[in-house]
Amino acid sequence: MAKIIDGRELAKEIRAEIKADAEAFTAETGVVPGLVTVLVGEDPASQQYVRMKGKAADAVSFNSRQITLPADTPHDELLGLVQGLNADPEVHGILVQLPLPDQIDEDVILETIDPAKDVDGFHPVNVGRLSIGDDDVLAPCTPAGVVEMLVRYGYDPKGKHVVVVGRSNIVGKPLALLLLRKAPGGNATVTVAHSRTADLGAVTRTADIVVAAVGVPETVTRDMVKPGVVVIDVGANQIEDPSAERGYRWVGDVDFDGVSQVAEAITPVPGGVGPMTITMLLKNTLEAARRQLAAGQVVEGAPTR
Numbered sequence: 611m612a613k614i615i616d617g618r619e620l621a622k623e624i625r626a627e628i629k630a631d632a633e634a635f636t637a638e639t640g641v642v643p644g645l646v647t648v649l650v651g652e653d654p655a656s657q658q659y660v661r662m663k664g665k666a667a668d669a670v671s672f673n674s675r676q677i678t679l680p681a682d683t684p685h686d687e688l689l690g691l692v693q694g695l696n697a698d699p700e701v702h703g704i705l706v707q708l709p710l711p712d713q714i715d716e717d718v719i720l721e722t723i724d725p726a727k728d729v730d731g732f733h734p735v736n737v738g739r740l741s742i743g744d745d746d747v748l749a750p751c752t753p754a755g756v757v758e759m760l761v762r763y764g765y766d767p768k769g770k771h772v773v774v775v776g777r778s779n780i781v782g783k784p785l786a787l788l789l790l791r792k793a794p795g796g797n798a799t800v801t802v803a804h805s806r807t808a809d810l811g812a813v814t815r816t817a818d819i820v821v822a823a824v825g826v827p828e829t830v831t832r833d834m835v836k837p838g839v840v841v842i843d844v845g846a847n848q849i850e851d852p853s854a855e856r857g858y859r860w861v862g863d864v865d866f867d868g869v870s871q872v873a874e875a876i877t878p879v880p881g882g883v884g885p886m887t888i889t890m891l892l893k894n895t896l897e898a899a900r901r902q903l904a905a906g907q908v909v910e911g912a913p914t915r
């Protein structure tokens with residue numbers, strides 16, 4: 611049976627490190643890292659994510675503020691809010707939860723966030739920096755969490771063939787770029803496969819490491835991996851399950867039971883990549899605060915609430 615790569619345990623460990631670093635930073639500078647999350651509408655999953663992000667930020671001694679706006683908020687109002695947060699020296703990280711309602715132009719909103727405060731790593735400037743191999747970029751949280759898990763569990767991607775299944779802007783593409791960097795956690799040989807890849811199994815069977823990020827339950831099955839593979843499952847799919855208390859359960863993009871019989875190591879769902887994503891958000895926020903202070907943008911002051 612495969613070794614379990616425990617995202618909850620690892621996240622706990624890293625969050626303790628971030629908390630100690632944040633407290634030392636505040637003691638030294640008087641600045642408390644500030645994270646603002648913005649949620650438009652009432653999608654229950656988004657509400658839960660935003661709540662978890664706020665709680666995680668508070669737990670590592672940051673200032674966190676959640677701004678919730680009605681689903682019919684006009685584009686210009688959200689734009690104005692983001693511009694205000696850009697100008698607020700106590701706010702070091704801005705996260706606008708996606709997806710946004712139809713009347714709002716998501717691209718314009720993401721491009722309006724100051725790249726220095728873009729703790730999601732979604733601004734085109736940060737995407738561009740990542741693509742040219744800038745080591746100091748604020749990297750998107752889920753891909754950064756995947757790399758961190760591999761490295762901390764002793765599965766350094768350097769020299770390995772990593773097959774990333776999925777080509778989204780949030781996970782697949784930025785993960786491929788991180789893995790390609792000439793930097794710690796990079797130096798991999800990377801193949802990006804996706805929904806139109808012919809004979810996906812033939813591709814994934816050549817992988818030393820498979821990362822599944824397609825959003826389709828149990829896409830990667832036992833016959834599609836080679837023995838000894840390391841598997842990271844980014845999927846978080848709710849499927850109906852009448853026997854479960856809530857009527858549903860979470861499954862990943864990997865058939866866990868089958869693949870774990872042949873893999874060297876595998877992440878569970880839940881308890882794998884999910885907790886690492888929020889952890890990387892905290893890391894980015896502290897890093898953003900450090901850089902903004904160094905750049906002289908931060909005015910020492912009272913907490914934001």
Ligand code: GUN
Nearest residue numbers: 705706707708709730751
């Ligand atoms: N919606 C789903 N995942 C994410 C994420 O990582 N960041 C933001 N802002 N919205 C999301």
